[in-house]
Amino acid sequence: MQLSGAELISVDHNYGRYLGELVKTFEENNDLQPDFVASHGHIIFHLPEQDITLQIGHGAYLAVAAGLPGVCDFRTLDIALGGQGAPLVPIGDELLFKDHDFCLHLGGIANISFAAGGMRVAYDICACKMLPNTLANQLNLPYDQDGAIARSGKLSLELLQKLNSAGYFQASYPKSLRKEWIDENSLALLNQSGLPVADKLQTACHHMAAQIAASIKNIVTSATQPSLLVTGGGAFNSYLIQLIREAVGPA
Incomplete structure (x- = not known):
C-alpha cells in the first residue's frame, strides 16, 4: 500500500x-x-x-x-535521548524483576536487560522466533514444537560461522534489530545454504544460543552463577533452552 x-x-x-x-x-x-x-x-x-x-x-x-x-x-x-526507541520493557524489568541479574526475552527477536553502572541497559541480541518459525513454515508448520525438528538436524559449522560473523554482533550497545535486517542477513544466509530444513533449524538454534551466551558472558565478571529470567514464546522451545544453558555454562 x-x-x-x-x-x-x-x-x-x-x-x-x-x-x-x-x-x-x-x-x-x-x-x-x-x-x-x-x-x-x-x-x-x-x-x-x-x-x-x-x-x-x-x-x-x-x-x-x-x-x-x-x-x-x-x-x-x-x-x-540517544536510545534505540524501546524504553518500556526495560522499565518493567527493573520494577518487577530486578532480583534477577538478567531478563532475557525470547520473542521474534531476543533481547536482554540488566543493571549496570546505576542504570538499566537493554538491547536486541539476535533474531529468535523469527528464524525457526520461518523455517518451520517451509515444512507447512507454524513453528518447530519443542525444537524437535532442530534437534533432529545436523549442525553446519560453516553456516554457523557465517551467521555469527555479521557486524551487528560485534557492535556494542545501544543497538537494535529490525525485521528487514534479519530478512536480509540471518534468514538470507539460512535460505541460501541449500541445507535441509532440519539442518538449518539446528544451526539457527546454535547461532541464537551462542549470541545470547556471548551477551551474558561479556557482562558477568564474578565467579557466581548469574540469575537469568527467561520469558517469551521462545522459552517453550526446550531444545533452544538446552543450548542456551550449555553455551552460558558456569559464569
Whole structure:
C-alpha cells in the first residue's frame, strides 16, 4: 500500500481517535476511572540509526476521544535521548524483576536487560522466533514444537560461522534489530545454504544460543552463577533452552 503524506497523517489521526473510542467504551463498560491513557502506537517506520521512528495512533486524538490526559511518544523521546526507541520493557524489568541479574526475552527477536553502572541497559541480541518459525513454515508448520525438528538436524559449522560473523554482533550497545535486517542477513544466509530444513533449524538454534551466551558472558565478571529470567514464546522451545544453558555454562 502506498500513501501520500497527507493520507498517512489522516490514518494516524483517525486510528488515534478509534483507539480513544475503544478506551472510552472499555472505561464505561467496566466502571473505571483511570488517571490517564498511555499508548505506544503502531510502528510504521523505525530506523533509530537515522534518528527516525514513527508510530500511528496519534496521542492527542486518542486522549481527546478517551476523555483522559494522554501519555505517548515513548519511542521518539527515547531516541532523542540517544536510545534505540524501546524504553518500556526495560522499565518493567527493573520494577518487577530486578532480583534477577538478567531478563532475557525470547520473542521474534531476543533481547536482554540488566543493571549496570546505576542504570538499566537493554538491547536486541539476535533474531529468535523469527528464524525457526520461518523455517518451520517451509515444512507447512507454524513453528518447530519443542525444537524437535532442530534437534533432529545436523549442525553446519560453516553456516554457523557465517551467521555469527555479521557486524551487528560485534557492535556494542545501544543497538537494535529490525525485521528487514534479519530478512536480509540471518534468514538470507539460512535460505541460501541449500541445507535441509532440519539442518538449518539446528544451526539457527546454535547461532541464537551462542549470541545470547556471548551477551551474558561479556557482562558477568564474578565467579557466581548469574540469575537469568527467561520469558517469551521462545522459552517453550526446550531444545533452544538446552543450548542456551550449555553455551552460558558456569559464569
